Amino acid sequence: MSATATLELDYTPQCVPPISNEPDPTAENYLNHSHTWLSWLLTVDHKRIGIMYLVAVTTFFVFGGLAAMLVRINLLTPTGAILELDQYNKAFTAHGTIMLFLFLIPVVPGVLGNFFVPIMIGAKDMAFPKLNLASFYVYAFGAVFFIVALLTGGLDTGWTFYPPYSSKYSHTNVLLAGTGVFILGFSSILTGLNIIATVHKMRCPGMSWGRMPLFVWAMYATSVIQVLATPVLAITVTMLAVERIFGVGIFDPTLQGDPILFQHMFWYYSHPAVYIMLLPGMGVINEVLTCFSRKNIFGYAAVAWSTIGIAVVGYLVWGHHMFLSGQGVYLGMLFSILTMLVAVPSAIKVFNWTATLYGGTLTFQAPMLYALGFIALFTIGGLTGIYLGVMGTDIHLHDTYFVIAHFHFTMVGGMMFGWQAGLHFWWPKMTGKMYSDFWSRLAAVTTLVGFSLTFLPQFVLGFSGMPRRYPYYPPEFQMFNILSTAGASIQGIGYLMPVFYLTASLFFGKNAGPNPWRATGLEWQTASPPPMHNFDELPHVTCGPYEYALPSSFQLVEASHNPDHPGGDHPHLVTAGDPHGRH
Amino acid sequence: MLFAELEMPLLPPTASEFANDYDWLFWYITAVITVAGLGVYAALAWFSWKYMKRPGAKPIRLLGSHKLELIWSVIPLLFFLSFYAWGIPIFNATTKVPEGAPEIFVVGKQWMWKIQHPNGVREINELHLPVNKAVKITGGSEDVIHDFGVPAFRSKFDVVPGRWISTWYQPNKVGEYHIFCDQYCGQGHSQMVGKVYVMEQADYDQWLDGVKKTGSDNRIADGSPAWQGRQLFLKLQCITCHNNVYDADRTNSNTSNRAPNLEGLYMSKVPMSGGSYITADENYIRESIRNPEAKVHDGWKPIMPAFPQGQVSEFELYNLVAYIKSLQPGDLPRRTDQFPAPVGAPVKATEGGNSK
Numbered sequence: 039m040s041a042t043a044t045l046e047l048d049y050t051p052q053c054v055p056p057i058s059n060e061p062d063p064t065a066e067n068y069l070n071h072s073h074t075w076l077s078w079l080l081t082v083d084h085k086r087i088g089i090m091y092l093v094a095v096t097t098f099f100v101f102g103g104l105a106a107m108l109v110r111i112n113l114l115t116p117t118g119a120i121l122e123l124d125q126y127n128k129a130f131t132a133h134g135t136i137m138l139f140l141f142l143i144p145v146v147p148g149v150l151g152n153f154f155v156p157i158m159i160g161a162k163d164m165a166f167p168k169l170n171l172a173s174f175y176v177y178a179f180g181a182v183f184f185i186v187a188l189l190t191g192g193l194d195t196g197w198t199f200y201p202p203y204s205s206k207y208s209h210t211n212v213l214l215a216g217t218g219v220f221i222l223g224f225s226s227i228l229t230g231l232n233i234i235a236t237v238h239k240m241r242c243p244g245m246s247w248g249r250m251p252l253f254v255w256a257m258y259a260t261s262v263i264q265v266l267a268t269p270v271l272a273i274t275v276t277m278l279a280v281e282r283i284f285g286v287g288i289f290d291p292t293l294q295g296d297p298i299l300f301q302h303m304f305w306y307y308s309h310p311a312v313y314i315m316l317l318p319g320m321g322v323i324n325e326v327l328t329c330f331s332r333k334n335i336f337g338y339a340a341v342a343w344s345t346i347g348i349a350v351v352g353y354l355v356w357g358h359h360m361f362l363s364g365q366g367v368y369l370g371m372l373f374s375i376l377t378m379l380v381a382v383p384s385a386i387k388v389f390n391w392t393a394t395l396y397g398g399t400l401t402f403q404a405p406m407l408y409a410l411g412f413i414a415l416f417t418i419g420g421l422t423g424i425y426l427g428v429m430g431t432d433i434h435l436h437d438t439y440f441v442i443a444h445f446h447f448t449m450v451g452g453m454m455f456g457w458q459a460g461l462h463f464w465w466p467k468m469t470g471k472m473y474s475d476f477w478s479r480l481a482a483v484t485t486l487v488g489f490s491l492t493f494l495p496q497f498v499l500g501f502s503g504m505p506r507r508y509p510y511y512p513p514e515f516q517m518f519n520i521l522s523t524a525g526a527s528i529q530g531i532g533y534l535m536p537v538f539y540l541t542a543s544l545f546f547g548k549n550a551g552p553n554p555w556r557a558t559g560l561e562w563q564t565a566s567p568p569p570m571h572n573f574d575e576l577p578h579v580t581c582g583p584y585e586y587a588l589p590s591s592f593q594l595v596e597a598s599h600n601p602d603h604p605g606g607d608h609p610h611l612v613t614a615g616d617p618h619g620r621h
Numbered sequence: 622m623l624f625a626e627l628e629m630p631l632l633p634p635t636a637s638e639f640a641n642d643y644d645w646l647f648w649y650i651t652a653v654i655t656v657a658g659l660g661v662y663a664a665l666a667w668f669s670w671k672y673m674k675r676p677g678a679k680p681i682r683l684l685g686s687h688k689l690e691l692i693w694s695v696i697p698l699l700f701f702l703s704f705y706a707w708g709i710p711i712f713n714a715t716t717k718v719p720e721g722a723p724e725i726f727v728v729g730k731q732w733m734w735k736i737q738h739p740n741g742v743r744e745i746n747e748l749h750l751p752v753n754k755a756v757k758i759t760g761g762s763e764d765v766i767h768d769f770g771v772p773a774f775r776s777k778f779d780v781v782p783g784r785w786i787s788t789w790y791q792p793n794k795v796g797e798y799h800i801f802c803d804q805y806c807g808q809g810h811s812q813m814v815g816k817v818y819v820m821e822q823a824d825y826d827q828w829l830d831g832v833k834k835t836g837s838d839n840r841i842a843d844g845s846p847a848w849q850g851r852q853l854f855l856k857l858q859c860i861t862c863h864n865n866v867y868d869a870d871r872t873n874s875n876t877s878n879r880a881p882n883l884e885g886l887y888m889s890k891v892p893m894s895g896g897s898y899i900t901a902d903e904n905y906i907r908e909s910i911r912n913p914e915a916k917v918h919d920g921w922k923p924i925m926p927a928f929p930q931g932q933v934s935e936f937e938l939y940n941l942v943a944y945i946k947s948l949q950p951g952d953l954p955r956r957t958d959q960f961p962a963p964v965g966a967p968v969k970a971t972e973g974g975n976s977k
Binding site: 294333334337339340370379385397414422425431432433436438505508509588 | 664672673682697698709711784806
């Protein structure tokens with residue numbers, strides 16, 4: 039049997055037709071249904087938990103950014119402009135540890151993952167709402183250790199904690215910070231576990247794996263890494279603590295330990311961890327690019343599988359951080375070739391994103407500008423990583439500013455721009471308010487310019503040999519350091535601007551409406567801000583996630599009784615189910 | 622022009638043959654990724670302009686292309702593999718030390734570089750080298766992990782406590798170049814820097830002469846590492862057990878010989894319990910002094926005392942190992958040779974053997 043119905047589009051969701059077209063502005067939503075402090079602190083609503091993460095990570099980003107400014111200002115002169123040697127070491131360690139453990143790792147999974155994964159798959163909440171709240175408090179608890187460690191004397195090991203410096207020679211708060219890392223790891227594991235369970239068990243009818251938004255794919259892959267890799271970090275810092283407290287020889291060669299063992303264990307976590315930081319940002323880009331170019335993603339399957347490919351192969355490349363540590367030539371060769379392999383899926387993504395623009399109708403609001411900035415900067419970040427993954431070229435560039443520039447291009451150019459793109463894309467949904475178009479575009483451009491000016495000179499510095507973590511440096515390097523600091527100042531302004539105009543939008547912004555971008559995802563089929571349980575009625579997905587290019591009026595054809603029929607693994611036009619008969 | 626006025630060239634100096642080889646690979650990768658990167662940028666810019674929203678424009682519905690996916694997976698992979706393949710010989714070149722290159726020993730400690738030349742001359746944070754001569758550089762650490770890097774040679778290797786790692790240079794340009802510690806090592810990390818002075822052979826000889834004449838008190842003016850090691854070997858009473866008096870081996874249980882004869886040990890296969898063998902390279906000999914119980918020669922009891930850093934410094938350890946490496950059959954002194962020759966005596970280790 040076959041039934042048809044005519045649908046007028048502006049615009050089409052994953053479920054046809056939209057669940058709630060005319061939201062009542064006075065309706066109850068997750069923000070206004072209760073206002074007490076306890077209703078926030080004890081909430082098990084994934085959206086409120088996401089907002090709490092937003093406040094926390096933004097705070098830490100400010101502190102990490104201030105530490106970065108100290109570092110950059112100090113580097114204005116070859117003998118340290120403002121800080122003593124010790125203070126400089128503590129400043130760059132504070133910058134690295136705060137940005138990685140307290141900001142980059144939790145930012146997208148904690149805020150956007152929490153808020154949007156359940157909505158995007160049509161669920162009412164996470165699979166384990168209470169565990170979700172617990173993971174926030176575990177994060178807060180771990181952060182307390184970090185803050186105490188940094189405020190009571192600081193930490194000077196660098197974020198890498200290499201022994202025997204960290205286990206024996208450093209007089210700073212290694213144990214406190216290590217405890218913080220240990221606890222934060224559990225938060226990461228719990229969040230990952232929750233997202234995996236949610237994606238497996240909570241998808242609404244019709245939401246097959248092949249119809250999931252690519253952001254959900256990215257969050258899923260990230261979660262798998264978090265669950266599998268983070269325990270190794272916990273084990274490693276535990277061993278470090280045992281050595282530091284009890285003098286048991288694990289890493290210290292004078293106690294018959296092996297310092298290289300630490301590096302293997304540390305990077306076994308920390309290399310996958312850079313994908314924990316990067317993949318969610320990549321996921322966001324898929325949502326934004328498709329929406330603002332009104333196109334299907336080019337090569338849905340290729341993008342989804344490249345995400346999985348990065349997650350899997352990313353486990354096997356940790357030794358490329360250790361080519362010069364004396365691990366041996368053959369081990370180096372193995373890690374080097376695996377690194378070449380993991381570069382391929384990243385390249386595939388960049389090409390697919392670029393091809394997605396082809397034939398679209400592009401508009402350039404702030405999320406799109408950030409997304410394009412992401413592609414531009416990540417391209418440089420990824421390509422410069424090749425030098426470091428090839429054994430030969432790594433020799434000279436290892437531990438220089440080239441490495442600093444490379445990973446800032448991936449972590450900041452990648453993840454930070456991805457995060458900004460996502461925040462700007464979903465801000466109207468999270469708050470119900472629209473921010474200033476002009477200021478947000480200006481912020482995106484400012485950040486891009488400032489970022490490039492900060493880190494492009496560092497490639498030159500690195501190739502010239504300037505080592506990382508140097509408060510003093512030969513005077514001939516000064517010019518490029520000044521350029522870099524100038525760029526960092528512009529970049530800082532670029533990060534400050536959203537704080538103001540986004541906050542202002544809460545009070546003065548006009549109502550965004552349920553779907554200001556005319557986007558397709560399920561999250562846009564409900565009110566802004568969403569009601570307490572996300573949807574008034576259960577969504578029923580009938581097509582792939584990015585059907586932006588459908589004709590403005592077309593026939594819905596009921597092709598099958600089974601919404602999960604095999605064809606559902608490909609985005610397709612023909613939709614299933616009677617639009618009037620759903621519940 | 623601009624950068625010359627600002628006193629920093631855009632490119633670092635190249636002062637060794639290896640640096641040239643390295644740079645070829647570097648610029649090859651740079652050329653490829655520049656083309657690739659500009660290609661992506663051009664596409665982004667072109668699409669952004671061409672498909673900017675215009676009245677009446679409709680997006681096309683395009684889901685992908687297997688052919689394109691294949692093309693842009695395989696072509697980058699081929700280039701990546703070419704980088705990889707070229708990178709291996711470059712990396713290997715740093716580990717293949719030319720035969721007969723004299724060995725310079727570098728000790729990293731917080732926060733200085735101590736350097737010992739093959740003739741026993743020592744210097745701190747400075748390394749004088751003759752031009753166009755290959756030298757082997759071996760590094761050890763007294764405390765934390767350091768990294769001995771010379772950007773002009775495109776050379777760098779971690780200096781890790783508990784083991785020695787080697788590389789080599791052949792400087793080909795006279796000049797003055799930076800030494801950096803590249804592995805973060807604490808407060809004075811950025812002050813753990815020095816200079817390499819590459820000199821004409823004549824200047825180098827002159828410098829060496831000057832050092833010998835004015836050698837300060839902690840500098841042994843003459844005597845190879847092996848010669849100094851021999852003095853230690855006697856002083857530390859190694860000879861009491863490691864001797865060849867009875868020409869004993871482990872099957873002869875009646876001897877008073879309690880330890881293996883070390884003659885000809887270097888690079889020989891040492892049997893372990895369980896039937897496996899270990900090649901007695903520098904790091905094995907080193908470990909067997911610092912931590913004798915780690916890998917005991919099969920059949921011998923683990924009775925040798927350990928010699929920690931407080932007793933035998935990293936330099937002394939290097940010299941001891943250099944002596945043991947030099948031992949050929951018949952070279953070991955008699956136990957009666959316990960009183961070493963006066964410091965400064967021009968005796969070479971290989972001649973110090975069975976002299977009465």
